[in-house]
Amino acid sequence: MSTETAPRGASIHNIGYRHYDGPRLGRAYARRSLFSQSLRGAYGLGRSAKSKVLPMILFAVMCLPALIIVAVAVYMKTGRLPLEYTRYALYLQAVIGLYVASQAPQSVSRDLRFKTVPLYFSRPIKSADYVAAKFAAMTSALFILTAAPLLILYVGALLAKLDFAEQTKGFAQGLVSVALLSLLFAGIGLVIAAVTPRRGFGVAAVIAVLTISYAATGVIQGIAFNQDNTDAISWFGLFSPITLIDGVQTAFLGATSNFPGGYGPDAGTGAVYLLVVLGLIAGSYGLLTRRYRKVGL
Template identity: 75%
Template sequence: MAPETSTQIHNIGYRSYDGARLGRAYARRSLFSQSLRGAYGLGRSAKSKVLPMLLFGVMCAPAAIIVAVAIAVPGSTELPVKYPNYALFLQMVIALYLASQAPQTVSRDLRFKTVPLYFSRPIERVDYVLAKYAAMTSALFILTAAPLVIMYIGALLAKFDFADQTKGFAQGLVSVLLLSLLFAGIGLVMAALTPRRGFGVAAVIALLIIPYGAVSTVQAIAHETGSPGAIEWLGLFSPVSLIDGVQTAFLGAKSGFPGEVGPSAAAGCVYLLVVFALIAGSYAVLMRRYQKAGL
């Protein structure tokens, strides 16, 4: 004899959502905020905070020392380091930060295949790329602008000339903004090419360090062989020397090229065009990459 069976219907409380539909703009802002916080380990494990916070401290410490020395030296009227030059003096710290955080920003979504989940919501490919690019740029800008703020406040407390310091500070902010836009684009492109974080880290460091070393070497050879005219054009082949050339031509910085031979105004315009072209090209490559990754 078959056992008796009974059928029960359970009300598990499904209800339709009748709240506000916040849409793409809210999703884009949320993705930007989450990515920016993640670039400094906020909202993540304690271990994730160590490296970005350590690099932030290393970036700011020399600025505090510069201010202390300038105040302690009798008769000093200006800081020993110009505002636009500061970031490039610590380019290795910036490279390490970008190499560690750019893969964290994009590689995990690729590795765990969560990109299609983003695009299943009211967010499109352009929103994802803009949010990630803006977050990485903002993280780099915070890293590079914070030491300039320390130097500026210290210079004002030391009663250095207000107009000169304000002008130099503004030039420094423009310089680090261009650096942040350029480096963020390059770092995200390299990191987005592979879901493997280790490969992304190596690719970012290689792209920032190897071309700069090669360009510096060839520039030094050109300087020693009496070909100063070639020095300014060789700087077009490295992201670091591109920023060096732009800030030397337009932002009153001291050139880091051999013999301190900075680019002329005409060459500086070419440098600026190349920087903008690389920023636009990085954005276009990211858009193309996520057209495939979102499928």
């Protein structure tokens, strides 16, 4: 304690602050830490028990049908799996949509609501690092959600002694499909969630966009099918995220289309689907980057 040349009644205290002389890990370490924290948070790890309930339930719901399919294939000694790898995520799209709606706002809306984003940027981390970490974490979380049941199917198929080459090819095609799906859904979910600091609004908006777009596309495709306008069915699939993935895997991954009558896109139309998917992913990333440049101010 020191009282050198202080005003009457005042004192100066030495509370022991020292400069940090250790290694400075920099932006790369901060970016990796933010990615790890965001990925763990997407499954409630490191958070309260209440935060773990929904993502873990959704993960279990995603894997349960795969376990049942494997059990049936092993017990019945069938010559093939009753469900293609590429179709699994399409049948469980509601679970995937609910996961995106619940976890994308959790990833970004809370930082906006409590105004912690400028605190991130006061460190070596920049807005581009924040966006890259959040986008990669949400994509990875979705890939884990969608790829885990495919792995269960693949292991089960090998245990059932199904053809190794055929199952490996199907499994690889399924992984490519869910990787694209994860990138697309992560981008859309994060862009919508980053618009508002209110988590509830973000959840409702993500559900609305994914549900309404799919329902409207299905109705329009159904009308086109009933009117024998089969050429239009594949083009209408461009207006919904899940039908975009359906179209890409039908055209390039040997999948069977879920479109009415099975009228999926051919290779030419499929190229348009792929360009739209890649454009939406890049556009979502660009919008997030632009959004957080403004928020950082």
